Amino acid sequence: MQIVKEWYNEKIGKKVVENLEKNEFCAKYFKNREEAIDYIKKLLKNYHSIGFGGSMTVLQDLMIDKLAENMGKEILNHNRPEFSMEKKLEIRKKQLTCDLFITSTNAITKDGKIVNIDGVGNRVSAMIFGPKKVLIICGINKVTKDVHSALNRIKEIAAPMNAKRLNAKTPCAETGVCVDCKSTGRICRVTVIMDKKPKLSDIEVLIIGENLGF
Ligand code: SF4
Numbered sequence: 435m436q437i438v439k440e441w442y443n444e445k446i447g448k449k450v451v452e453n454l455e456k457n458e459f460c461a462k463y464f465k466n467r468e469e470a471i472d473y474i475k476k477l478l479k480n481y482h483s484i485g486f487g488g489s490m491t492v493l494q495d496l497m498i499d500k501l502a503e504n505m506g507k508e509i510l511n512h513n514r515p516e517f518s519m520e521k522k523l524e525i526r527k528k529q530l531t532c533d534l535f536i537t538s539t540n541a542i543t544k545d546g547k548i549v550n551i552d553g554v555g556n557r558v559s560a561m562i563f564g565p566k567k568v569l570i571i572c573g574i575n576k577v578t579k580d581v582h583s584a585l586n587r588i589k590e591i592a593a594p595m596n597a598k599r600l601n602a603k604t605p606c607a608e609t610g611v612c613v614d615c616k617s618t619g620r621i622c623r624v625t626v627i628m629d630k631k632p633k634l635s636d637i638e639v640l641i642i643g644e645n646l647g648f
Contacts, residue, residue, distance in 0.1 A: 453546030573646025
């Protein structure tokens with residue numbers, strides 16, 4: 435059955451790549467994380483300061499921050515509990531002008547649109563404009579039919595799980611269900627849909643044929 439899954443993921447992944455390219459993004463498909471990491475390693479050689487959005491795909495599944503650290507890169511990762519709020523804010527601002535910003539995305543549609551909802555906004559800001567290059571890494575589990583289903587995916591899966599991960603004081607962090615809350619801890623505050631690559635930005639998207647992040 436694995437071979438059928440791989441076949442399906444490749445068919446869908448390559449179609450998304452094709453449509454991302456039509457939307458002027460640079461895009462590539464990788465069968466698995468090992469192949470993607472080999473490619474990322476080569477890419478990292480060209481950049482010094484590396485910024486990271488708060489992405490479980492990038493930091494936990496692929497551990498690219500550790501990879502970059504071992505290569506002697508300047509790491510701009512605010513996702514460390516020992517950092518003060520001031521320090522985290524300073525790092526978030528530096529990410530906006532780093533050499534390479536690496537993040538995942540909440541969803542990508544089959545027709546090549548990139549959909550995200552942020553609480554602070556630093557991740558989507560850096561994705562759109564500022565860094566010399568942006569690398570967006572997306573597991574096949576985050577590919578959705580269209581923008582409507584992308585937004586549903588975020589509210590039904592990604593946001594409740596992120597709220598739980600961040601210990602946010604929101605109803606979804608208790609029940610796992612979005613109620614479009616009005617709480618002060620709400621993490622869904624900024625919605626960004628990239629229909630096409632922003633004009634002045636260099637954005638590359640890697641689709642990986644595995645389930646990564648959430
Ligand atoms: S709107 Fe509120 S309840 Fe819904 S996913 Fe976002 S934080 Fe959770």
